[in-house]
Amino acid sequence: MRDLSKAGYLGIFSELDATVAAIEGLRKAKFKELVTFSPLPRHELEDALDEPQSPVRMFTLVGGLTGTATGFALPIWTSLDWPLMTGGKPIISTPAFVVIAFELTILFGALSTVVGLLINARLPRTRPTIVYDPSFSADRFGVFVVPPAGREAEAKRILEESGAVEVREQAEEVPSGKA
């Protein structure tokens, strides 16, 4: 399940259960490097691939806590730096600063979630698109497999037998600039 930079076979499917059958067949035959394409997220595909939990939640947590800390640190530090004495009220007015801390928790949490998404999903992608079909954003599903040397025919056969509408041989995807 690595990147899409190697040559392999791309099976295009029009049914969800056929796609799942292809993934299961390939996994059973010990093909490791699989990528699926789909127009919508489906639990069936996720379950068939059986991948580990996404680490994006750690980005959300760390970002949120950083926001809380900043939201308290900034008002406390600036209030001490230029104290505004009003009616003997405390310079560090915690209840008032909770509002700032709350808002910054959400702001930093949301922004770091986005950063976590971009890092983990390898977006934005700058390579030219080779392994893709425009129908993947409409109504087709895709399974891309990079077979180890000598097992190409087997991979192709599994894709076809699962009910692929079309199986394509895909060339290597090269990073832009090196092409």
Added chain:
Amino acid sequence: MATAVRSETHPEVSSYGEVNRDILKLLGRPGRGYFILLAVVISLVGLGGFAWATQVYLGIGMSGLRNPVGWGSYIATFVFWVGIAHSGTLISAILLLFRAHWRQSIYRAAEAMTVFAVMTAGLFPIIHLGRPWIFYYLLPYPNQRQIWPNFRSPLLWDVFAVGTYFTVSATFFLIGMIPDIAAARDATTVPWRKRLYTILSFGWRGTNREWKHYTRAYLYLAALATPLVVSVHSVVSWDFAVSIVPGWHSTIFAPYFVAGAIFSGLAMVITIVIPLRKIFGLEAYFTEKHFDSMAKMILLTAMIVTYAYVAEIFLTWYSQEPSHTWGQYIYGGLQGRFWWAVGIMLLCNSVIPNLLWFKRIRTSIPALFVITIFINIGMWFERFVFIVVSLAQEYVPWQWSGYTPSWVELAILVGSFGWFFMFFLIFLRVLPGVSIAELKEVLPPPLRSRSRRARATGGTEA
């Protein structure tokens, strides 16, 4: 077709491909009516801009603000637009967490409404400033004046709350659109659109890796946006409630503001979606069920808002302590010089929404359109009532006074509607106005058994 399995929420939409075709049709070449409408709203923006330029050049005296009414139409309009923004996040985030299946077709338009309404609202505190060119004094950054903003002031909380709200809702909006922009990218042949969508889709191709992180990230963004909805309008209410003006100094303000915001926002969603559905022929996507569900939420929030009015009036009467609740201003306002504003507020927010108890009205599109427009008007007047009436009658009677918005204030109010609809109209023709990927989630997935059966019966379901 007997073999087809129908979706519960969208029974007339049968395949994934159909969703792409129907929704991406919105991004075609607009007709003449669209450009005429766009020209009208842009000229309204021009009118508002001219009025504001007059005020900047000649001074804040061009507005109708006089002592003791220092906050008037500008602040009422600010609160109004922030309130409008709220239902977008409610529909996109809270209903996502609750897995409400009627949100899918509505939420993109509601979310766009949120972003543009916050952009409109954000202008008003700046317009309200006597010297708007130094608005950046509100931002905490090291500066040669060697002072920091006062973090104990609710007005500064507001800067953080509204700033965060704008950033987070715009992020949520743009991230939520990535798969749909990819669909638009794959379908379009127009060169400028192709280039724009290629950039905005971040090179999305719907791989398992992308979807896995995307769905998680989207869920966490929704979980963060949910408390944000509640907090932003609470903070806006504290602009008033934390002060000592008798009509404002009330603990009921925060919950009451949040309910009012959802009330007005949902009404605005319906007001916008009804013409949208008609013009673009999206009846299969915005069904009776959607309007029925939204109307029920409007009814619920209308009851909460009405409860707040009644509770305040009751407490004013029962405590014999009129100076601490704004119920006095509802009750007293009806007899005072602002009786018309209080009357419009009560009629539009507490009387007219009761029509929604009837299912026939909840599912009647023309009736909903008219009722929601009344609610929008009523909610603007509500903000006007609690801001202006409270200030006009604060403290001792000898300093009581009236307030009439000047032409500058009215032109800026009208201009703000132009500004909001200008962005909305441009959005509709440039970005997918209805979610494509999420709509597919509520449709039955294509399965082998079904396509076999369709082939056998001669159907074309694939």
